[in-house]
Amino acid sequence: MTRRRPVASTAKTGLRRRAASPARAEKLNKLTLGQLDYHLGYVLRRLQIWVFQDFIQTLATMKVRPAQYSVLLVIEANPGRSQAAIGQTLGIERARLARLLHELERRKWISRRASGSDARSHCLHLTADGEKALVRIKSLAAQHEARLADHVGAKRRTQLMELLRDFG
Amino acid sequence: MTRRRPVASTAKTGLRRRAASPARAEKLNKLTLGQLDYHLGYVLRRLQIWVFQDFIQTLATMKVRPAQYSVLLVIEANPGRSQAAIGQTLGIERARLARLLHELERRKWISRRASGSDARSHCLHLTADGEKALVRIKSLAAQHEARLADHVGAKRRTQLMELLRDFG
DNA sequence: TATTGTTATACTCTATAACTATA
DNA sequence: TATAGTTATAGAGTATAACAATA
Numbered sequence: 001m002t003r004r005r006p007v008a009s010t011a012k013t014g015l016r017r018r019a020a021s022p023a024r025a026e027k028l029n030k031l032t033l034g035q036l037d038y039h040l041g042y043v044l045r046r047l048q049i050w051v052f053q054d055f056i057q058t059l060a061t062m063k064v065r066p067a068q069y070s071v072l073l074v075i076e077a078n079p080g081r082s083q084a085a086i087g088q089t090l091g092i093e094r095a096r097l098a099r100l101l102h103e104l105e106r107r108k109w110i111s112r113r114a115s116g117s118d119a120r121s122h123c124l125h126l127t128a129d130g131e132k133a134l135v136r137i138k139s140l141a142a143q144h145e146a147r148l149a150d151h152v153g154a155k156r157r158t159q160l161m162e163l164l165r166d167f168g
Numbered sequence: 169m170t171r172r173r174p175v176a177s178t179a180k181t182g183l184r185r186r187a188a189s190p191a192r193a194e195k196l197n198k199l200t201l202g203q204l205d206y207h208l209g210y211v212l213r214r215l216q217i218w219v220f221q222d223f224i225q226t227l228a229t230m231k232v233r234p235a236q237y238s239v240l241l242v243i244e245a246n247p248g249r250s251q252a253a254i255g256q257t258l259g260i261e262r263a264r265l266a267r268l269l270h271e272l273e274r275r276k277w278i279s280r281r282a283s284g285s286d287a288r289s290h291c292l293h294l295t296a297d298g299e300k301a302l303v304r305i306k307s308l309a310a311q312h313e314a315r316l317a318d319h320v321g322a323k324r325r326t327q328l329m330e331l332l333r334d335f336g
Numbered sequence: 337t338a339t340t341g342t343t344a345t346a347c348t349c350t351a352t353a354a355c356t357a358t359a
Numbered sequence: 360t361a362t363a364g365t366t367a368t369a370g371a372g373t374a375t376a377a378c379a380a381t382a
Contacts (some may be wrong), residue, residue, distance in 0.1 A: 031257040034245030035306070036238055038270070039220035040316055040325055042187055043332040045234075048216045049259070051209035065371075066213075070204055077202030084340060089199040091217070093373070098342055120340040120381050138203070148208055157208055163324055164211040233348080252363060261350070264364055288363040290359045 051148060058144040062137050067092065069141065071100060072134055075124050076109060082121040109133055213267065219316060226312040230305050235260065239268060240302055244293050250289040277301055280332060 036042045036153070055066055064072075070090050078085070084107065087097040102111045109130035112122035149157045204210045223234055232240075238258050246254065255265040262301070269292070272278045277298035280290035317325045 012246060022244070031242060031249060031253055033257065034241040036241050037333065039309070039313060040320075040329055040332070041216070041223060041234070041312075042238065043329065044212065044219060046218050047332060048209070048212050051212060055209060066209070070210065072242040073202040073204050074199060080197040082340075085199055089201070091214070093375090094341065095343080095375085097373070098340095099380080102342095118340080118382075130349075141207070144209075145207060152335055156335065160328070160331055161206075161208055161211065162209070163328055164215060165205065167320055167324065222350095235349080250363075261352090262364065263352085263366080264349070266363095270365095286359075286363080292362075 004034045007079065047146050047152070048100065050151065054147055054151075055141070058147070059137065059140045062133065062140060064137055064140075067100060068104060069137065071097070071104065071131070072109065072126070076126055076131075076134060079125050082118075083124065084121065086124060104130075107133075215320070218319065222315055222319075223309070223312050226315070227305065227308045230301065230308060232305055232308075235268060236272065237305065238276065239265070239272065240294070240298070240305065244294055244299075244302060247293050248291045250283065250286075251292065252289065254292060272298075275301075 018151075033042075049131075052066060059065075059069070067090075071086060071092070074086055074089055075081070078089075083094060083097055083101065086092075087094050092100070101110065101112070105112065108127055111125050111127050113122045113125065115123050152160070201210075216225070220234055223237075227233075227237070235258075235287050239254060242254055242257055245248075246257075251262060251265055251269065254260075260268070269278065269280070273280065275297075277294055279293050279295050281293065283289045283291050320328070
C-alpha cells in the first residue's frame, strides 16, 4: 500500500494511512511491484483491503464486522430461513456461521426459533432491537459506500459495480 | 464456500452459478442478497475469494501462498532491498513479514545479507534455488491467471485490470 | 445414510506490544 | 529519540473433523 492520498474525503474524515507518517517515510524510495502489476487478483485485493479497513473503521461504533453485516442483511431480506440457507447464500461455513449467530443472538439482534417442518433447523429472524440497530448500521454502511465512491471515483465505482455484479 | 471448479464451458458462456454445487443443493431455493448487491465491497470480495482459492489450489504443489508469491516477485524486481522497503511496498506488517521471510529462508529461496550502510537492516535476494523455483511458480501463476480470465471472461478481465491498476 | 447445528482444533492473516541493536 | 528486525499474543476468517439429534 502506501499510495493513495489525493481524495478529499480522507483528509476530511481523518481516515488513516498505513505509513501514516509525515513525508519522512518517503525516504524509502518506492519499489516496483514487478509482475504483480499484471495479476488481477493483486489489484483486486489491494482495493478489497482498503474497503474492509474503511468498513470496519466506519462501523466501529456499532462493533459490526463485514461478515456480521452481510448476515444481518440476508436475514432481513429472507426472514425465517435456516442457517444452512443463509450460510450457503453467503458462502460462510456452517461451523463459523454458528458462532457468528451466537454473537448476534447474545446482542439480542436476532432470534432462532424452532422450525415446524424440520426439528433440526432454526428459523432466523431479526428482533425489534435488531431492526433498530440495523437502521443505524445501514446509515454507517452508506457512509462507507460514499467514501469508497470518493476513493475510486464515482464513475469508476459504477463501472466496477456493473462488471462485477452480474457475472455471478 | 463450496463452489469452485472453474470449468471452462461455464466460463465461456458466462453463466456460472454461485451455489455451483451438485444440483441437489438447489433444493434450498436461492435466497436474495438484499442490499448487499449494492455494495461494491461485497461483489469485490466474492471475486477476491474465488481468486485466492484458485490461486492457492493452483500453486498447492509448490506450497506457495499469495503473500509469499507477492514477496518473491517484489524481491526479484528489487534485489538487495530491506525488509522495511518490501513490507511497505506490499502493505505487509514487519512482524508478519519477518515470519514469512523466515519460512522462505528455511526453504532456501531467499537470503538475507548484512547491509553495509546500515547494520540494522538486511538486504534481501533470491537464491539460485529461489530463482529456479520462481520459474515454476510463475508458470503455475500464469495458469491461475488464465483460469481467472476464463472465469470472468477475457474482456471483463481486461476492463477490470484497467479500472483497478492505475488509480493507486 | 444424509443433513442441521454444534463444538473443537489448526492454520493464515491482521494488529499490537515489547524487546534488541543499532542509528 | 527513532528505526530495523524479532518475538509474542490475541482476534478474525477459513478449513476440518467429530458429534448429537433428526430426517
